[in-house]
Amino acid sequence: LSVEQGVALYDAALATGEALVVPVNLDLGALRGQAEVPHLLRALIRTRARRSAVAGSVTATGLLARLAALTEAARQEQLLDLVRGQVALVLGHAGVTAVDPASPFRELGFDSLTAVELRNQLSAVTGLRLTATLIFDYPTAAELAGHLHDELFGIESAVAVRSLPSVADDPIVVVGMSCRYPGGVASPEDLWRLVTEGADAVSGFPTNRGWDLDGLYDSDPGHAGTSYTRHGGFLHDAGAFDPAFFGMSPREAMATDSQQRLLLEASWEAIERSGIDPMSLRGSATGVFAGVMYNDYGTTLNSKQFEGHQGQGSAGSVASGRVSYTLGLEGPAMTVDTACSSSLVAMHLAAQALRSGECSLALAGGVTVMSTPGTFVEFSRQRGLSADGRCKAFSESADGVGWSEGVGMLV
Numbered sequence: 001l002s003v004e005q006g007v008a009l010y011d012a013a014l015a016t017g018e019a020l021v022v023p024v025n026l027d028l029g030a031l032r033g034q035a036e037v038p039h040l041l042r043a044l045i046r047t048r049a050r051r052s053a054v055a056g057s058v059t060a061t062g063l064l065a066r067l068a069a070l071t072e073a074a075r076q077e078q079l080l081d082l083v084r085g086q087v088a089l090v091l092g093h094a095g096v097t098a099v100d101p102a103s104p105f106r107e108l109g110f111d112s113l114t115a116v117e118l119r120n121q122l123s124a125v126t127g128l129r130l131t132a133t134l135i136f137d138y139p140t141a142a143e144l145a146g147h148l149h150d151e152l153f154g155i156e157s158a159v160a161v162r163s164l165p166s167v168a169d170d171p172i173v174v175v176g177m178s179c180r181y182p183g184g185v186a187s188p189e190d191l192w193r194l195v196t197e198g199a200d201a202v203s204g205f206p207t208n209r210g211w212d213l214d215g216l217y218d219s220d221p222g223h224a225g226t227s228y229t230r231h232g233g234f235l236h237d238a239g240a241f242d243p244a245f246f247g248m249s250p251r252e253a254m255a256t257d258s259q260q261r262l263l264l265e266a267s268w269e270a271i272e273r274s275g276i277d278p279m280s281l282r283g284s285a286t287g288v289f290a291g292v293m294y295n296d297y298g299t300t301l302n303s304k305q306f307e308g309h310q311g312q313g314s315a316g317s318v319a320s321g322r323v324s325y326t327l328g329l330e331g332p333a334m335t336v337d338t339a340c341s342s343s344l345v346a347m348h349l350a351a352q353a354l355r356s357g358e359c360s361l362a363l364a365g366g367v368t369v370m371s372t373p374g375t376f377v378e379f380s381r382q383r384g385l386s387a388d389g390r391c392k393a394f395s396e397s398a399d400g401v402g403w404s405e406g407v408g409m410l411v
Contacts, residue, residue, distance in 0.1 A: 067152065090110075091114065100141075176273040182404055205234070267288070292366060297371040
């Protein structure tokens with residue numbers, strides 16, 4: 001390094017705010033020629049994106065010529081107007097003012113059929129070969145317009161790396177965690193305090209879920225439709241949720257299982273506690289692995305007003321994908337149901353995915369909220385419940401399982 005380069009790098013290092021930086025002189029041409037670019041360096045290797053305009057498209061050629069004569073800012077604005085206009089046309093709006101550039105397409109009313117229709121319209125106008133998953137990959141008009149600009153004008157973009165290099169000998173490091181557990185536990189610090197103080201987190205049945213508490217209990221294990229315990233570990237505020245924070249309407253939030261809502265909150269909090277801005281992970285190879293075993297929330301909804309949201313709101317298969325979609329994560333998304341070991345298996349799969357290079361960061365954990373008392377009734381018939389709702393592992397007084405709820409996520 002010359003003196004001038006060294007001084008410039010020193011100034012640049014001070015401006016980053018990072019605790020530790022390393023100046024490295026790289027031959028980017030040599031790196032670009034490698035068959036596999038190391039993950040740490042992949043963002044440095046740039047290539048011109050190839051235009052995929054349909055040959056012979058008069059409409060597309062005219063659009064490209066008009067846009068090419070504009071400044072980049074003006075091109076972006078024109079393309080945003082174009083996207084909003086096509087969205088309005090597909091959805092039957094009177095004009096582009098009805099289309100908020102920042103609103104997710106799903107909130108605007110798109111379904112699978114209209115998504116394909118919009119793709120076809122934009123393909124015809126721009127001449128680009130666009131995928132059927134276009135509005136899911138770029139879920140707002142603003143993001144979609146930016147993508148069209150990059151495709152049309154060959155903006156430099158990082159080389160896509162199909163898979164990160166395998167790191168089987170690299171230990172998995174937990175950098176953040178979050179949790180909500182019975183006994184008022186709202187953080188890992190609360191959990192540690194609960195354990196060290198030896199507090200009891202078991203309580204009576206929740207009073208805010210519509211359970212028939214008087215008719216549910218019967219001390220006779222053989223009495224049909226009842227439970228011979230009325231205690232467990234419950235999240236009594238499991239219904240508390242801020243839908244607007246996650247871009248969800250009140251109607252959709254009401255139709256969405258508390259388990260999915262808690263996963264969203266715990267995932268966001270775990271990332272923040274890792275020192276990472278959750279929104280900075282959009283587009284990253286971050287995986288989500290969630291253990292979920294209950295799916296009875298939908299049975300509590302008896303109103304037609306929830307149609308369209310009720311199915312996916314109660315589906316365990318959607319739980320991990322909802323986190324990925326909301327945060328814009330592009331790594332694997334997997335919901336695991338192996339009963340009581342679901343969260344443990346989810347963590348195992350997350351570690352495997354990290355070691356094999358399927359993702360660079362992973363959210364792993366699980367959630368349990370019992371929307372109905374069905375599991376208490378079922379295990380009462382099997383004589384499998386602890387009468388006082390407390391597990392007594394390794395004790396001569398052990399008399400059955402005590403059911404509990406909670407959510408925990410690791411980064």
